[in-house]
Amino acid sequence: MRNLIDIMDLSTEEIEELIALAEDIIANPERYQEVCRRKKLATLFFEPSTRTRLSFEAAMLDLGGSVLGFSEASSSSATKGESVGDTVTVVSGYADIIAMRHPKEGAPLVASMRASVPVINAGDGSHNHPTQTLADLLTIHREKGRLDHMTVGLCGDLKFGRTVHSLIAAMSRYAGVDFVLISPEELKLPSYVKETYIKNKGIPYTQTTDLQSVMSKLDVLYMTRVQQERFFNEEDYLRLRDSYILTPDKLKDAKKDMIVMHPLPRVNEISTAVDDDPRAAYFRQTRNGKFIRMALIMKLLGLDKKEG
Amino acid sequence: MRVDSVKQGIVIDHITAGKSMQIYQMLGLDALECTVAILKNVPSHRMGRKDIIKIDTDLDLDLDVLGYISPTITVDVIRNGTVAEKKHIELPEKLTDIIKCKNPRCITTTEQEIHHIFRLTNREKREYRCIYCDAKAKE
Numbered sequence: 545m546r547n548l549i550d551i552m553d554l555s556t557e558e559i560e561e562l563i564a565l566a567e568d569i570i571a572n573p574e575r576y577q578e579v580c581r582r583k584k585l586a587t588l589f590f591e592p593s594t595r596t597r598l599s600f601e602a603a604m605l606d607l608g609g610s611v612l613g614f615s616e617a618s619s620s621s622a623t624k625g626e627s628v629g630d631t632v633t634v635v636s637g638y639a640d641i642i643a644m645r646h647p648k649e650g651a652p653l654v655a656s657m658r659a660s661v662p663v664i665n666a667g668d669g670s671h672n673h674p675t676q677t678l679a680d681l682l683t684i685h686r687e688k689g690r691l692d693h694m695t696v697g698l699c700g701d702l703k704f705g706r707t708v709h710s711l712i713a714a715m716s717r718y719a720g721v722d723f724v725l726i727s728p729e730e731l732k733l734p735s736y737v738k739e740t741y742i743k744n745k746g747i748p749y750t751q752t753t754d755l756q757s758v759m760s761k762l763d764v765l766y767m768t769r770v771q772q773e774r775f776f777n778e779e780d781y782l783r784l785r786d787s788y789i790l791t792p793d794k795l796k797d798a799k800k801d802m803i804v805m806h807p808l809p810r811v812n813e814i815s816t817a818v819d820d821d822p823r824a825a826y827f828r829q830t831r832n833g834k835f836i837r838m839a840l841i842m843k844l845l846g847l848d849k850k851e852g
Numbered sequence: 853m854r855v856d857s858v859k860q861g862i863v864i865d866h867i868t869a870g871k872s873m874q875i876y877q878m879l880g881l882d883a884l885e886c887t888v889a890i891l892k893n894v895p896s897h898r899m900g901r902k903d904i905i906k907i908d909t910d911l912d913l914d915l916d917v918l919g920y921i922s923p924t925i926t927v928d929v930i931r932n933g934t935v936a937e938k939k940h941i942e943l944p945e946k947l948t949d950i951i952k953c954k955n956p957r958c959i960t961t962t963e964q965e966i967h968h969i970f971r972l973t974n975r976e977k978r979e980y981r982c983i984y985c986d987a988k989a990k991e
Contacts, residue, residue, distance in 0.1 A: 627963050650959040650984025654966060669957050671985055736988075740973075 547656040547663045548840060551674040551710045556717050558843075562678060563685050565839035565848055566832070573606070576838065579847050580609030586639035587613035588631065588655075589666070590622055590646040595808065595830070596666050596675070600643045603837035612639065617647075629658040636660040641844055644668075662844035670706050675840065676807055677710040679833035684764060686832065687803045687825050693720030695761050700726075700768035700788050700813060702733040707807040708768060709737050716741040722748040724762060726755045728784045731770065755788060759797040765790075767806045767826075769813050791815045795823065805829055858930045861886070862913065864905040868922040869893055872903035878917050878950070881907065899924065916944035920951075923978070945972050947980060947989075955987035 548554065554562075569576050585604040589597050592615060601611045614620045621631060628646065632655040635642060642659060644652045645666040652665035652672075667673040685691055696715055698708050702725055712733075715721050723742060725733050732751070742749050752758055759765075770788050772781050789812060790804065806814060806826040818824050842848045867875060872890050875881075881888050887908040896902040902924075910929065918925045919941045927939040947970040953960045960968055960982070970980040970989050980989035 627965075628959065629963065629966070646959070647957075648959040648962060649955065649957050649986075650982070651963075653984050654959050654963055668959075669985075671957075 546844065547652075547665075548674050548844065549653050549656055549663070549665045550672050551677040551714050553674070559678070559681060559714070561848070562836060562839045562843060563682050565842065566682050566835040567686070569835050569838050576607055576842075578608040579842060580604060580607035580845065583607075583609040583641070583845060584639040585609055585611045585613075585841065586635045586642045587611060587615070587666070588620070588635065588642060588644045588646075589613065589615045590617040590620065590644070590651070592616050593645050593667060596645060596673075597643075599830070599833045600664075600666060600675075600837055603834050603841060606834070607838055607841060609640075609841075613643075628654050631655075632659040632663065641841060664840065664844065670704055672710060673706055674710060675833065675837055676707050677714050678836040678840065679829055680707070680711050680766070680805060680807075681714060682832045682836045683805060683825055683829040684803070687828070688763065688801075691715070691721075692718040694763040695722050695724060696764045696766065697724040697726055697755075697758060697762040698733075698766045698768070699755055700770050701731045702727040702768070703731040704771075705768045708733070708766065711766060712737060713741045716745055716747055723750075724758050725749060725751045726753070726758060726788075728753060728770070728780070728788075730780065753784075753787075755790075756794060756797065759794065760799065762798065762802050765798070765802060765804050767804060767810075767813055769811055789813055789815060790818055792817050792821065795821060798823065857933065858906050858908055859933050861909050861930050862907045862911065863928045863930060864907075864913075864918065865902070865926045865928065866896070866899060866922075866924045867903035867905065868924060869899070869901040869903055871922050872905055875905060875918065875921055878921065879913060881905070884909065884911075913939075915939060915941055916947060917950055919943050920947055920980075943972060943975055943978060946970070951980075951989055953982040953985060953987055954990050955982065955985050958982060958985040958987060960984055 587597050587600055597615055604611050628651050636659045641662045643664045643666045644655050646668050649669040649671035651668050652663055656663040665672055665674055702708050767790055802823055803825040804823050872892055889906040891904040893901045894904055923943055925941050928935045929937040949968050952968050969983045971983055973979050973981045
């Protein structure tokens with residue numbers, strides 16, 4: 545593994561290794577404090593994403609490394625018309641590893657073709673966001689103790705939600721997983737995602753518009769935001785909006801050990817009253833994001849084998 | 853109508869009717885000095901109608917382009933007036949700089965001098981997707 549552009553670049557064995565390393569970092573953070581000493585991470589964020597950038601920077605700092613970079617295109621040479629390829633060629637001379645967020649789909653792949661250091665895709669438009677999926681997988685593993693044999697419900701905007709598509713792709717490789725797809729008609733999972741990762745693999749799935757009717761079956765409920773701008777008319781949005789807002793009352797039907805996940809930021813799709821429920825895993829999920837990014841940085845720098 | 857048979861050259865046969873000009877342009881046949889015959893709407897038992905291109909010189913063809921444009925195509929290499937070789941055409945696994953990505957959000961729309969590359973994702977449906985953004989290829 546040299547770059548991480550798409551979650552499917554990783555084999556299930558590599559994902560297992562990353563999860564094991566992240567678990568060890570969580571258990572023994574002091575052993576990793578100096579692992580990346582004198583190493584530099586460049587965070588090239590051509591569009592703002594405070595959460596992901598801070599997570600990457602915190603990950604590198606916790607490994608004893610340093611960070612440099614920019615947080616929006618206006619403070620980069622992209623405003624002067626410099627290509628992505630040229631930018632990363634230059635940055636390869638300054639940093640040991642690059643995390644890139646870019647509004648154009650495929651920009652990190654282009655970067656990885658030109659860079660002489662590892663490139664991590666930190667989100668390219670509405671296309672891929674593999675470190676979010678790694679954070680999701682670590683969360684499921686930590687909370688449930690496994691990644692196989694479970695019913696995963698995905699709720700909300702399944703059409704445009706890139707985190708949903710990547711999670712389905714990643715989870716489709718584990719035995720005994722079945723999916724429950726909960727969304728309004730307008731925001732159903734795109735057929736190519738369904739065919740590639742669910743139907744063609746013979747994975748059982750249920751498709752519904754009614755969250756409550758399937759709540760009791762779920763081991764994982766992955767919530768996403770239903771955005772008003774995705775609807776053709778306001779009437780439809782108002783009709784459907786409330787049915788996808790998770791409240792303590794709706795959780796009454798859920799299993800006692802179900803977990804609620806969300807890539808965040810949330811707006812109103814999970815009531816704040818749910819936060820105190822032990823099943824609410826979304827803030828733990830963001831913390832896991834930092835730990836899995838630490839593991840990934842170590843692995844891409846070839847530093848994972850020296851520890852332990 | 854009569855077109856002399858090729859003595860030394862290439863016959864691209866069984867082209868889907870109407871596609872010959874596209875192939876002519878994509879293969880850059882306009883740059884050749886030799887005789888090139890384009891036959892359109894030739895009656896065919898198998899296809900009803902077909903196009904044929906006859907090229908009066910031996911040259912290296914990009915078979916990937918041909919396979920993508922029309923999978924029914926056959927290519928005969930003619931030497932001394934007889935068929936010396938029949939080239940097998942398959943749908944290529946990868947297309948480089950043959951089609952362009954039309955997704956406005958794709959990096960290929962802004963990044964200069966990068967190759968437009970598509971990979972075959974479904975052979976039965978003849979479906980290609982951009983390696984950068986995964987958008988389906990549109991002709």
